[in-house]
Amino acid sequence: MLDRRHNKEQLLDDLESLMHDVGELSLRQDEQRPEAAALKTAQERLQYVLVSSPAIIYLLKLDDGQEVVASWVSDNVGALLGCRPPVEGYLQWWLENLHPDDRPGAETKIANLIKQDQLVSEYRFRHASGNYLWIRDEARLIRDAAGRPLECVGSWSDITERKQLEEQFRHAQKLEAVGRLAGGVAHDFNNLLTVIAGYTEIILSTLHEGDPLRDHVKQIHRAGERAAGLTRQLLAFSRKQILVPVALDLNSLLGDIEKMLGRLIGEDVELVVHLAPGLWAVRVDVGQFEQVVMNLAVNARDAMPQGGKLTIETANVVLDEAYVRLNPEARVGPHVLLAISDNGCGMDATTKARIFEPFFTTKGPEKGTGLGLATVFGIVKQSGGHLEVHSELGIGSTFKIYLPRHIEGAVAGKSVAGLKVAPRGTETVLLVEDEDEVRLLVRLVLERNGYKVLEARNPGQALLVCEQYEKTIHLLVTDVVMPDMNGRQLAERLLPMRAGMKVLYLSGYTDDAVVRNRVLDQDTPFLQKPFTTYALAIKVREVLDQ
Numbered sequence: 001m002l003d004r005r006h007n008k009e010q011l012l013d014d015l016e017s018l019m020h021d022v023g024e025l026s027l028r029q030d031e032q033r034p035e036a037a038a039l040k041t042a043q044e045r046l047q048y049v050l051v052s053s054p055a056i057i058y059l060l061k062l063d064d065g066q067e068v069v070a071s072w073v074s075d076n077v078g079a080l081l082g083c084r085p086p087v088e089g090y091l092q093w094w095l096e097n098l099h100p101d102d103r104p105g106a107e108t109k110i111a112n113l114i115k116q117d118q119l120v121s122e123y124r125f126r127h128a129s130g131n132y133l134w135i136r137d138e139a140r141l142i143r144d145a146a147g148r149p150l151e152c153v154g155s156w157s158d159i160t161e162r163k164q165l166e167e168q169f170r171h172a173q174k175l176e177a178v179g180r181l182a183g184g185v186a187h188d189f190n191n192l193l194t195v196i197a198g199y200t201e202i203i204l205s206t207l208h209e210g211d212p213l214r215d216h217v218k219q220i221h222r223a224g225e226r227a228a229g230l231t232r233q234l235l236a237f238s239r240k241q242i243l244v245p246v247a248l249d250l251n252s253l254l255g256d257i258e259k260m261l262g263r264l265i266g267e268d269v270e271l272v273v274h275l276a277p278g279l280w281a282v283r284v285d286v287g288q289f290e291q292v293v294m295n296l297a298v299n300a301r302d303a304m305p306q307g308g309k310l311t312i313e314t315a316n317v318v319l320d321e322a323y324v325r326l327n328p329e330a331r332v333g334p335h336v337l338l339a340i341s342d343n344g345c346g347m348d349a350t351t352k353a354r355i356f357e358p359f360f361t362t363k364g365p366e367k368g369t370g371l372g373l374a375t376v377f378g379i380v381k382q383s384g385g386h387l388e389v390h391s392e393l394g395i396g397s398t399f400k401i402y403l404p405r406h407i408e409g410a411v412a413g414k415s416v417a418g419l420k421v422a423p424r425g426t427e428t429v430l431l432v433e434d435e436d437e438v439r440l441l442v443r444l445v446l447e448r449n450g451y452k453v454l455e456a457r458n459p460g461q462a463l464l465v466c467e468q469y470e471k472t473i474h475l476l477v478t479d480v481v482m483p484d485m486n487g488r489q490l491a492e493r494l495l496p497m498r499a500g501m502k503v504l505y506l507s508g509y510t511d512d513a514v515v516r517n518r519v520l521d522q523d524t525p526f527l528q529k530p531f532t533t534y535a536l537a538i539k540v541r542e543v544l545d546q
Contacts, residue, residue: 005397011230011353017393020384021360023292024433029352034311039166042175043198045131047176048419050190050533054158055072055155055156055157056073056076056077056080056155056156057073057074057151057153057154057155058070058072058073058074058085058155058156059071059072059075059151059153060090060151060152060153060154061150061151062149062150062151062152064482068090069087069088069090070087070090071087071151073085075279077156079351080133080153080156080158081125081127081128082127082128082129083128083494090230091110097122097125097126098124098125098126099123099124099125099126099132099428100171101124101473102124102289104125106123106452110360112546113139113141113152113526114141114149114238114521116206117141118139118140118141118349119137119138119139120136120138120139121136121137122134122135122159123135126402130433131290133160134158134160134162134163135156135157135158135159136156136157136159137154137155137156138154138155138157139152139153139154139165139211140152140153140154141278147467150164156541161325161326163480164326165326165328168327168328168329169328170274175395180507187307187364188508189227189373189508189530190437190508190528190529191437191438191508192380192437193224193227193228193530194438194508194528194529194530195438195440195529196220196224196227196530197221197224197225197228197530197531197532197533198297198442198444198445198532198533199441200217200220200221201221201532201533201534202225202444202445202448202533203217203513204217204218204221209543224407224530228530230273242505245283245284245285245383246283246284246285246286246378247281247282247283247406248281248282248286249273249279249281249291250279250282250314250336250338251279251314252295253289253290254273254275254293254312254314255275256306257290257294258271258273259292260294261293261294261297261310261312262300264294264297264301264450265297265300265301265310266297266301268306268307268308268324269301269304269307269308269309269310270309270310271307271310271312272309272310272311273311273312273313274312274313275314276309276313276314276315276316277311279314279315279316279336280315280316280334280405281407282334282383282403282404282405282406283338283383283404283406283407284337284383284403285379285383288379288383288536289379289383291375291376291379292376292379292380292401293312293338295372295373295376296340296373296376296399297310298372299341299372300340300341300342300344300397301344301370303344303345303346303396303397303413304342304343304345305343307342308342308344308396309342310341310342311339311340311341311342312338312339312340312341313337313338313341314336314337314338314339315336315337315339316321316334316336316337316405317334317335317336317402318330318333318334318335319332319335319386319402320332323382326390327386329381329386330386330402331386333404333405334404334405335385335402335403335404335405336343336402336403336405337400337401338400338401339398339399339400339401340398340399340401341396341397341398341399342396342397342398343394343395343396344397345394345396346392346393346395346396346397347393347397348393352389352391355389355431356371356373356374356376356377357374360374372442376399380401380403382401382477383403384400384404385401385402385403385404386402387399387400387401387402388402389398405494421543422449422533422534422537422538423449423450423537423538424450424537424541425449425450425451425540425541425544426450426452427451427474427475427544428451428452428453428454428471428472428473428474428475429446429451429453429454429473429475429476429477429540430454430456430462430465430466430473430475430476430477430478430494430501431443431446431453431454431455431456431476431477431478431479432457432458432459432461432462432476432477432479432482432487432490433457433477433479433506434454434457434458434482434483435479436457438479438506438529439455442477442536443455445533445537446477446536446538446540448541449537451540453471454473458482458483458484459482459484459485459489459493460484462478462494463490463493463494464478466494466497466498472498473498473501474500474501474544475501475502475503475504475540475543475544476491476494476498476501476502476503476504477504477506477540478490478503478504478505478506479505479507480506480507480526481507487505487507488505501541502524502525502544502546503524503543504526504527504539504540504543505523505524505525505526505527506526506527506528506529506531507526507528507529508528508529508530513537525542525543527539
């Protein structure tokens, strides 16, 4: 950037020098004919400088510092602005085409130029099409022998791309900060919700159908489930959840949920699906990506209260370097595109800039949490993808998701529902959990299902129990993140002492970084909080039977 700025300043210096040479030669050409050749050379040099510059060069005549006349503008001005400035009335034309937010203080900038002899400013200027460009304006004042303002030589540069990148960077920083906060809050909530959900399930299992307390406990359980759903969305937005990615054909996934989408959006919305043949495979979490499609479909439905058309399309695309320069979070290479479009009310620029912020919503009270699109953003980013949004008021919106191509084949699948009755066992389990309420709940669930439970509130106690207990320990159930020693380090200390012992990890706050940083391997048995008592029983039995 400094080199570019230095080059532009050098260009203005050269231009002033060349203009002076041309002017001197023009005055003397009648008196000294041999100077004609030098004049031609100087003019050619000037033309070469102008053609070689990406900037617009302009000359303004100043009449007593008041009247401004555009005496000359380089020919590439049409390519930048779509028009040429008028010779007369230049100042009024310039002021009228400034963005309304940039007009205040414009006259002050001109006064500062008169005082300081040079000025650099950045502002939005209207193109002939009506769109605004960001312009960097560098101007220098030329004075006559008496020191009066005579001419202004300057340059315009299109810095729209730079401004867009700066705004994207600021927006990404803002979302990242909110995401870290959301992930931290979700961690504490997960432990609390595990306890709430677990004990309400246990109470429900002991109450008969006619018990008047049963409905009250059900309400508590439903509230816990809704809170758990919000927490999952926070974790998705902040990219603090464990994904279980598989190689997948998006066409198969969309085909499976097409009927469900039809019921979700209602009969007054036409669903149109265009699936590209020969679609490349991607690697995503099936359940999480179903949530992406559902959330975008619901968002589109809400944007069409009077009905409309929802279009879902897939395609193979290759993102090039030019695209990545404008979208720095994207990556060059082959991708699978999923586009979801509606012809609803659309969004203005202000709304569009905030749609991925958690808890931001344009819907009325009780009609939305503001986490739907935030969840979509988090899942796509955590899957290594890129999300692009196009929207215009009164026309509609299009969400484009680019997922990197996976080259090791495709396997479409869904999770398979487990048994209705929680499986039981008689094995011995060493339970290590630093949250007292969670540890007591897990112990109760395991003991109700027939297991013998050895309890430890920290890794130190777990080592002591393992040394003192003489019989077989079949399974270690441990939290991932604990003071002094994490769950994997504890397992590495215990496994040499207990050959054949299986390990199951629990955590309420983790993400794929935990896997990448080798705390857990990709295929390590793992159960994320909050979990149900049934899910715990299923997972314990599954690990023991491996």
